[in-house]
Amino acid sequence: MSLKRAFLDRSARIGVIGLGYVGLPLAVTAAQRGFHVTGFDIDPAKMDRLAAQDSYIDAVPDDALAALAGTGRFDWTTDFARLATCQAILICVPTPLTKQREPDLSFVTATAREIARHIRPGTLVVLESTTYPGTTDEVLAPILAETGLTPGQDIFLGFSPEREDPGNARYNTGTIPKIVAGAGEMAGDLIESLYAGIVDQVVRVSTTQTAEAVKITENIFRAVNIALVNELKLVYDRMGIDVWEVIDGAATKPFGFMPFYPGPGLGGHCIPIDPFYLTWKAREYEVPTRFIELAGEINTAMPTHVIDRLREIVDREVGKGLSRARILLVGIAYKKNVADMRESPAMRLLELLDQAGAGVDYIDPHVPEIPPMREYRQFTARPALDPATLAPGQFDAVLIATDHDAVDYAALLELACPVIDTRNAIARRGLPMARVVKV
Known part of the structure; x- marks a missing residue:
């Protein structure tokens, strides 16, 4: 299909929502490897610092931003209407806890509603934010389905958990193996094709619930x-x-x-x-x-x-x-x-x-x-x-x-x-x- 080809030949434009500790390294890595990337964030101060080639994330040195300047492969905006130009949209927003130590998915749901306002048919949407098993199917999919576009047919959903480790000199975004899963076989093929162009190793699992469980298990192992x-x-x-x-x-x-x-x-x-x-x-x-x-x-x-x-x-x-x-x-x-x-x-x-x-x-x-x-x-x-x-x-x-x-x-x-x-x-x-x- 044309979307898969666009991922394989890196002609697709990728939108990364949330230019923080996860989103900015991901956006820069994708641009370095040949994709056209637009970063989205609600913080104008981040836009100003990126324009000045002044990184606010240790994992992204200033010279990485300088090297991308003028290539046309990386830009950034607070205008979420530009999501309509993206063939893949990657969600990298916080998933904190409430004071009652319950999941706070307000950033994910607000982002999903913003995507729903601008998404076009034939777009892949991937959640990277760590969350409980079932979030992609139970939270993200219903909000996007309200557009009238059917997940798995008109648009495609997936989950690929971030694995950033700030300060790790050995591994970075591009070299850490990437867990991916799609909501359905076609979405799985698409997400695998996309991330194969961004990172060195892609590890595909059977369902988005499995991918969500992989990430949460990694962190529970360390916490325990x-x-x-x-x-x-x-x-x-x-x-x-x-x-x-x-x-x-x-x-x-x-x-x-x-x-x-x-x-x-x-x-x-x-x-x-x-x-x-x-x-x-x-x-x-x-x-x-x-x-x-x-x-x-x-x-x-x-x-x-x-x-x-x-x-x-x-x-x-x-x-x-x-x-x-x-x-x-x-x-x-x-x-x-x-x-x-x-x-x-x-x-x-x-x-x-x-x-x-x-x-x-x-x-x-x-x-x-x-x-x-x-x-x-x-x-x-x-x-x-x-x-x-x-x-x-x-x-x-x-x-x-x-x-x-x-x-x-x-x-x-x-x-x-x-x-x-x-x-x-x-x-x-x-x-x-x-x-x-x-x-």
Whole structure:
């Protein structure tokens, strides 16, 4: 069919909705590999930065935008009427949780309605946003069917979960194997043909529900194993055993063990959120998800545990209550060596310290000031301290929340106060541990 040929010869125009951590790398990769791509977003500030070849996503360097300038293969707009010019539309919008920890598909449904206003017959629509099994068929398809166009005949639907890993130097959008599935055989052929031109390896599965389940299973696997080592950390700490040494020792076994590491909580756009999508959907089938829910409880409780331990240490070693203490928070991003703030456990630590009345400053080489977030709006635009201004006696304790490589950890020890290390950052660098407490 003509649409499949357009994908195979890369003559099709691809629309990517949502130019964030998933959408922008996807759009740039598709353009680099020869497709004509239009990026759509509701944020005019992103349009301005793209026009200035100023990337706001670490995975897309400025020179990648500069290299595409003038090729005609990548442009961007806030005008969703231009969706009518696209033969494939890829949806890369957020799927957060509500305050009740239930799926919030408002971004997906709003996007689907916008697509429905402009879609033309013969278009492939692919959802990339992580969600519960059944979303493509139960949410996306009915909204698009309201146009009078029949999915599977006039338009084609598919699901292909994003697998971005910010800060990963080994894998990028083009080299990570891509799971794809179509709603029907013809849609499956189309989505496979499209992504074969964008990424190195396409892995086709039988149904969109299967593809949705693949992604959510990947993240539940990580969430459960992180919860396990977080619980082991609490147990071994009481026993006087270093959980980090235990994990490093166990990791020498060449089979049957995969190392996961504890921390102050879960962060990122997937692992803290996605398991709850499945637990919510499982209720429809009256199936309990006790293991997943227990993992969520353990991981969610970790920031409170960290602050409780910090309170004990400041009281014992400094002789102050936390309400009178000055704390330096090291690292505000959710993982090392990136600026990604989504669901960062450091923000929950900051909130708990603020509620306790502590004075808090932070340093982070990747986050010069806290950006606007759906939660924690009270901290918007709070600036990072310049590490060069830090001096002994300035703080009552240092709390390492994110172990960026660019931090001078030896200088933190020179501040002459307790260092609470949730990432084993000091020990891994072979620095003195006299005033360091692993938490």
